[in-house]
Amino acid sequence: MSFTGGTVAASAAALRDGGVSPQELLTEARAQVERVDAEVGAVLTPTWELAERQAADAQRRLREDPGAASPLCGVPVALKDVLCLEGVACTAGSRILEGFHPPYTGTAVQRLLDAGAVVIGKTNCDEFAMGSSTENSAYRPVRNPWDRSRVPGGSSGGSAAAVAAGMVPYSLGTDTGGSIRQPAALCGVVGFKPTYGRVSRYGLIAFASSLDQIGPFAHTVEDCALVYSAIAGHDPRDSTSSPTAVEDPMEALRAGIAGMRLGVPHEYFGEGLEPGVRLAVEEALRVLEGMGATLDEVSLPSTGAALSTYYIIAPAECSSNLARYDGIRFGMRKEHDALLQMYLDTRGSGFGAEVKRRIMLGTYALSSGYYDAYYRKAQKVRTVIAEEFAAAFERVDALVCATSPTVAFPLAAREDPLSMYLCDVLTLPVNLAGLPGVSLPCGMADGLPVGLQVIAPRFQDARALRVAHAYEQATGWHRTRSPLVAAAAA
Amino acid sequence: MSSTATHGTDTLRVGDREYQAVIGLEVHAQLLTRSKMFCGCSAAYVGAPPNSNTCPVCLGLPGTLPVINRQAVEYTVRTAVALNCEIPEFTKFDRKNYFYPDLPKGYQISQYDLPLSRQGWLQFHVDGEQRRCGVTRVHLEEDTGTMYHAGDVLQSATSSLVDCNRCGVPLMEIVGEPDLRTPEEAREYLIWLRRVLMYIGVNDGNLEQGSFRCDANVSIRPRGSDQLGVKVEIKNMNSFRAVHHALGYEIERQRQVLEQGGALLQETRGWVETQQATVSQRSKEYAHDYRYFPEPDLPPLQLEAALVERIRGELPELPDARAARLRRQHGLGDYDAGLLTATREEADTYESLVATGVGAKLAANWMLGEVARLANEHRLPLQQSGLGVVGLAALLRLLEAGTISGSVAKELLAELYRDGGDPAALVEQRGLGQVSDAGALSSLVDEAIAQGSKAVADFRAGKEAALQSLVGYVMKQTRGRADAQLVNRLLRERLGG
Numbered sequence: 001m002s003f004t005g006g007t008v009a010a011s012a013a014a015l016r017d018g019g020v021s022p023q024e025l026l027t028e029a030r031a032q033v034e035r036v037d038a039e040v041g042a043v044l045t046p047t048w049e050l051a052e053r054q055a056a057d058a059q060r061r062l063r064e065d066p067g068a069a070s071p072l073c074g075v076p077v078a079l080k081d082v083l084c085l086e087g088v089a090c091t092a093g094s095r096i097l098e099g100f101h102p103p104y105t106g107t108a109v110q111r112l113l114d115a116g117a118v119v120i121g122k123t124n125c126d127e128f129a130m131g132s133s134t135e136n137s138a139y140r141p142v143r144n145p146w147d148r149s150r151v152p153g154g155s156s157g158g159s160a161a162a163v164a165a166g167m168v169p170y171s172l173g174t175d176t177g178g179s180i181r182q183p184a185a186l187c188g189v190v191g192f193k194p195t196y197g198r199v200s201r202y203g204l205i206a207f208a209s210s211l212d213q214i215g216p217f218a219h220t221v222e223d224c225a226l227v228y229s230a231i232a233g234h235d236p237r238d239s240t241s242s243p244t245a246v247e248d249p250m251e252a253l254r255a256g257i258a259g260m261r262l263g264v265p266h267e268y269f270g271e272g273l274e275p276g277v278r279l280a281v282e283e284a285l286r287v288l289e290g291m292g293a294t295l296d297e298v299s300l301p302s303t304g305a306a307l308s309t310y311y312i313i314a315p316a317e318c319s320s321n322l323a324r325y326d327g328i329r330f331g332m333r334k335e336h337d338a339l340l341q342m343y344l345d346t347r348g349s350g351f352g353a354e355v356k357r358r359i360m361l362g363t364y365a366l367s368s369g370y371y372d373a374y375y376r377k378a379q380k381v382r383t384v385i386a387e388e389f390a391a392a393f394e395r396v397d398a399l400v401c402a403t404s405p406t407v408a409f410p411l412a413a414r415e416d417p418l419s420m421y422l423c424d425v426l427t428l429p430v431n432l433a434g435l436p437g438v439s440l441p442c443g444m445a446d447g448l449p450v451g452l453q454v455i456a457p458r459f460q461d462a463r464a465l466r467v468a469h470a471y472e473q474a475t476g477w478h479r480t481r482s483p484l485v486a487a488a489a490a
Numbered sequence: 491m492s493s494t495a496t497h498g499t500d501t502l503r504v505g506d507r508e509y510q511a512v513i514g515l516e517v518h519a520q521l522l523t524r525s526k527m528f529c530g531c532s533a534a535y536v537g538a539p540p541n542s543n544t545c546p547v548c549l550g551l552p553g554t555l556p557v558i559n560r561q562a563v564e565y566t567v568r569t570a571v572a573l574n575c576e577i578p579e580f581t582k583f584d585r586k587n588y589f590y591p592d593l594p595k596g597y598q599i600s601q602y603d604l605p606l607s608r609q610g611w612l613q614f615h616v617d618g619e620q621r622r623c624g625v626t627r628v629h630l631e632e633d634t635g636t637m638y639h640a641g642d643v644l645q646s647a648t649s650s651l652v653d654c655n656r657c658g659v660p661l662m663e664i665v666g667e668p669d670l671r672t673p674e675e676a677r678e679y680l681i682w683l684r685r686v687l688m689y690i691g692v693n694d695g696n697l698e699q700g701s702f703r704c705d706a707n708v709s710i711r712p713r714g715s716d717q718l719g720v721k722v723e724i725k726n727m728n729s730f731r732a733v734h735h736a737l738g739y740e741i742e743r744q745r746q747v748l749e750q751g752g753a754l755l756q757e758t759r760g761w762v763e764t765q766q767a768t769v770s771q772r773s774k775e776y777a778h779d780y781r782y783f784p785e786p787d788l789p790p791l792q793l794e795a796a797l798v799e800r801i802r803g804e805l806p807e808l809p810d811a812r813a814a815r816l817r818r819q820h821g822l823g824d825y826d827a828g829l830l831t832a833t834r835e836e837a838d839t840y841e842s843l844v845a846t847g848v849g850a851k852l853a854a855n856w857m858l859g860e861v862a863r864l865a866n867e868h869r870l871p872l873q874q875s876g877l878g879v880v881g882l883a884a885l886l887r888l889l890e891a892g893t894i895s896g897s898v899a900k901e902l903l904a905e906l907y908r909d910g911g912d913p914a915a916l917v918e919q920r921g922l923g924q925v926s927d928a929g930a931l932s933s934l935v936d937e938a939i940a941q942g943s944k945a946v947a948d949f950r951a952g953k954e955a956a957l958q959s960l961v962g963y964v965m966k967q968t969r970g971r972a973d974a975q976l977v978n979r980l981l982r983e984r985l986g987g
Contacts (some may be wrong), residue, residue, distance in 0.1 A: 084553045098550070102547045106553055205552040209786035238555050239788050317786055320585050323596020324550045328652070339650075345588065366587075367780035418871060 005166035005485035008223040012071040021075030022055035042158040045120035057114040058432025079169040081122040084203040085214040090186035093127040093137040096350030097331040100155040105341030106203010108115040108231040110470040123158030129207040132423035145482035150408040153183030160187040166485035170218040181439035185403035193223040196434035200235030206321040208314035211431040222471040225249040257470040258292030263396030267303035271406040276445025298392040306429040312378035330369020386433040389409030391459040403439035403451035438468040441477040503539040508713040514668035519693040522700040527632040527915040528556030535655035548658035550594030563658035565692040575610030582790040585775035592635035602782040605629035614682035624667030633659040673737035720754040736761035820850035846883040876910025897970035926973040938963040
């Protein structure tokens, strides 16, 4: 039996009934990476030796006390290369971090390790998670497992593609404006961005601190819920992580959605939506209705201002967060006798064009004399956007809409930054409001996956997963696999 | 807030116009917390091997996050309360962005528009006169690392080394109102501020090592004007003396520029000790734009009223109040009371001496005289000396009881300070008890007169001071044990003076 393209839940069951061992799962994962990753480019740094040790350790744990072991014990995982793992190169997709081996492990990753995870490597991404196609990786672009001439979305394109191509049953990504949900949609997998403050950001290389959040990719909502359970919860090392107790999502998954009120945000079905995407999402809405949910049109009037708000706040924070890359203490340095020239050369050659663009945008927005007009105003609009969501959630339990206005587009198709920014127009308002959001497959358009987005109120992560799970179970889109998985099985 | 209006010495002359200097001080004081502001590393950086007190957080490694040190917040509240500040319920941290090799994150976590406290004041004294200076704000931030240049300054160094042990040490910034008018006032303000911080146990007051540092803003304006002149910021002052000299120099420099018809520049100047002059470092055109914005890694801080009230309740008696009480309770003069309350330890020592029954005046004289001299000579405070506070009290009681003479007490003090021991036992053992018996001293007094014919003649000719050499003879013969006053009286009786 092959586990390539399989789920976490299936692996966990087989690890317990003796159907497979952690080493065998690892061997399969490695074989699939070696078979397809030359084409996909998902894995930047494989960690096979580490994975071997972890698999052996997981084997011991499963043998000693299979009941106590986490469902993630012995299951392979890949980590977006913005997540620190002690001793393993971490580049954030940037040249400027070449040679950086973090001396510490971040909290979410540590929680996976504690659960017995087997880390197979670090995945490719847009430089410092800035981008929506993974073409901004300083190393190589990632290609979509459904069509290698197309992008996988971004910025967590490597993590999405690694799951879609069957290299690992799940992976971790990060989402600042849609960087989990949009690539999940474009790669035909499930991606979950938890409520801001649910998962510790300690050990996540910051892009925009008030928006960044870690979350999983997997083939099913249930798998995402399993991973979420393992990584969520307060962390004393992250003051922005919530001290409130985490609701058990597995319990919620079983509840179904009969009687739930689902909101359809009018502004999310505008002109930019591709016809194929609109068709698939509208069909999904009918399915949800058929399952006993009531649909209500709601309005989020400031949606149109979200993009410009985001592109002030996120660059402002990034301009400050990226100041530490000065060539002095870690990563790459372009030597020069004069300190200023060393800074200029290091940052000039270490950062790519998009990163520089955002540093400049953010520096400008925070500059004396411009702060009120840009940053302060953007913060006010951000508050309004959050209030509009909160008002909508007084009427409905969750919102449903498309994740991405388009399906996966060809590489190099969006060289104009603005057109690239529009990829996230349906996802970034969720980050501005700090809400949980899931993207899950809801059909195909022109042979490419379409994603349905479910958005819930803050800290109602379980509710977002519950709606998504119900839809998934009713439709079976989660059983479709990219051609790369089918080829492996053949 | 200012009460410094009419003081004669603050007048400057520019041509035939009267001018006045306006000074505001910014003090940075490191907090005496065990750990750093945003991580668990030890804050004790002095003497630690370079970069040994560091971790991923204070090194600013990618992915790390700050966590607020609660003790640092409480110390800052304590300071704010001691400086009569308002403490809002809501405060937040901000990022101050600039590039420098000693700042690992490329920004300093500080406080911008919602500081932990504002609008307080500090009372201090200049030449026995009471003054008050407004405190604009007290806020909390993190210190930077330390740099060592192969060469004078970063710009001309062939290489520079960074030590991050100091990175993230909790730092309080205390911004004073421009209420000061003279270098003397500025110095006294600093002395009193440092005294308060040390009293409340939040800072060790070490200017040399930089745990207490000061920058000054100074300008001059026509007397009576309510406009401020062009402001110059002065840095690099590492002692009270340096502050005093630098301000004196700078005020005179500004006066001369105006007198010669020149215009002053808004700039930052550094005090150069070797030149005893301020030297221009940076003009306004090159001023930083720090791009302050709220620190997204730290949620705003809510300070409950109960916490502030608890801290207020725990505040010790402050130096100014304590000096006033010592004057009232023990009849001490201004000067003595000020010196005896210079540190909390000093004041505690004094009060415990008095509590054991030693006379208030006697205790003050000895503490400010011989004890201070010995402490200085041995570079060791009384509390850590062989004698200790209890020993000193025992010694002074022997003196007061007339058991030993003043000169014996002085001699014993020096010995016990160094070696320790029980004063009473030593007096007993060495037979140092004072000779206060007129009969016993009588023959020695006669001897003194017999051998000191010149002194006798001088004294009779009206030279009062000549008597001292005769007293000295008796003291010497008794190895200091004679009651000097009694000897004096006996001599006068004999000489009919």
